[in-house]
Amino acid sequence: MTTATPPARRETHVGRSNEATRIAWIERTLAALPTGGRILDAGAGERPFRKFCGHLQYVSQDFSGYDGQGDGVGLQTKTWDQDGLDLVCDITAIPQPDASFDAVLCTEVLEHVPDPVSALRELSRLVRPGGHLVLTAPFCSLTHFAPFHFASGLNRYFYQHHLPAMGWEIIEIGENGNFFEFVAQELRRVRSTARRYAGTELTEHESDTVHDALLMLERLSAADRGSNDLLCFGLHVLARRK
Numbered sequence: 001m002t003t004a005t006p007p008a009r010r011e012t013h014v015g016r017s018n019e020a021t022r023i024a025w026i027e028r029t030l031a032a033l034p035t036g037g038r039i040l041d042a043g044a045g046e047r048p049f050r051k052f053c054g055h056l057q058y059v060s061q062d063f064s065g066y067d068g069q070g071d072g073v074g075l076q077t078k079t080w081d082q083d084g085l086d087l088v089c090d091i092t093a094i095p096q097p098d099a100s101f102d103a104v105l106c107t108e109v110l111e112h113v114p115d116p117v118s119a120l121r122e123l124s125r126l127v128r129p130g131g132h133l134v135l136t137a138p139f140c141s142l143t144h145f146a147p148f149h150f151a152s153g154l155n156r157y158f159y160q161h162h163l164p165a166m167g168w169e170i171i172e173i174g175e176n177g178n179f180f181e182f183v184a185q186e187l188r189r190v191r192s193t194a195r196r197y198a199g200t201e202l203t204e205h206e207s208d209t210v211h212d213a214l215l216m217l218e219r220l221s222a223a224d225r226g227s228n229d230l231l232c233f234g235l236h237v238l239a240r241r242k
Contacts, residue, residue, distance in 0.1 A: 009211055014218035015184025018233040021176050022136055025236045026107060027052045029134050037102030037131075042091055042123055043109030046081055056103070061087040061094055066148055074143030092118045099128040107136040108234075111151045117162055124166040127241045133168060135159075135237040139175065140182065142189075159237050168239040176234050179227035184217040 026049055033039070035055040041047065044060035068080035089095060091113055104123045110116040127133065138153040156173055163170055177185075190210060191202055202210065 010215070012214050012218045014214055014221055015181050015186075015188055017181065018177060018185060022107075022234065022236065025176070026105070026134065026136065029236075029238055030056070030105065033103050033132060033134075038100070039103040039105060040094075040096070040101045040123075040126060042094070042104055042106040042119075043112070044085065047084070049105060049107065053105075059086045059101070061085065061089065061091065063090055064088045066145055070145055071147045073146040074149070076145065092122050094122055094126060096126055098125055099131075101126050101131060102128060103132040103134065105134045107134070108138065110135075110137040110154060111141060112145055112148045114150050116151065116154070120162060121166060124168065124241070129241050131241045133163075133237070133239040133241070135239070136176075136234055138234040139232045141234075142186075154235065156235055159235065159239075163237075163239050167242045169242055170237065170239050172236070172238040174236050175228035175232040176236060177228065177232045178221060178224045179231045180217045180221035180224060182231050182233055184214055184221070185233070187213055187217070 030039075030049065030052045033056060036057070038057040038059065039053055041049060041053075041058065041060045044050075044062050045066075047060050050058055050060065062082055062085050064082045064085060066080055066082075068077045070076045087094060087096070091109070092115065104127055106119075106123060110119060113119045123133065139155055140153040141149075142152075143149050156175075159170065159173060187210060191207075194200055194202060
């Protein structure tokens with residue numbers, strides 16, 4: 001008597017699109033900026049988006065205080081290379097003249113700033129009239145890069161309130177992902193989180209349950225009709241300086 005081989009699990013990609021979607025939007029948006037403009041990458045970190053700025057005069061800025069280890073709490077990168085930054089300073093006090101940039105890129109930074117409104121005010125000072133702000137930040141996020149993590153996320157009302165008051169016209173503001181995609185992303189973290197914080201592995205039955213739940217979330221995401229009003233990965237914002 002032979003034992004039947006259980007059917008292979010159907011793979012699902014629900015909850016995996018956060019970073020790829022964000023990077024694609026940044027690349028597309030930067031490509032549309034006029035050639036030759038001077039752009040500030042504020043909070044540039046390891047400067048992953050410099051490669052999309054070949055047609056621009058690229059200037060990078062960061063406070064250069066994170067080393068990859070942080071305080072050991074939450075999610076850390078382990079290594080972090082900030083050699084080659086053009087400006088090492090606080091994002092709320094950048095030593096550049098008023099209106100000296102044609103655009104500012106600020107991606108996944110504001111949640112790491114104690115006073116994001118002051119940061120936006122400083123970035124606004126640096127952009128000439130008609131210039132652009134290319135901005136992303138989480139709608140909701142786990143603790144990461146601690147102790148330099150001051151907000152779990154920002155929603156569209158934050159930008160709609162503050163940016164016009166600082167002289168920006170919002171051209172585009174859109175959510176990345178939806179409620180079901182976000183839940184799926186976090187469900188995929190259950191195994192590693194259980195290992196780290198509960199000191200245990202998922203049982204075979206629990207692993208099957210997670211897989212079944214992901215299939216459910218994939219189906220619901222495909223049928224989604226605006227659940228990003230409740231929750232999503234983050235916001236993508238493009239604004240023009242008045």
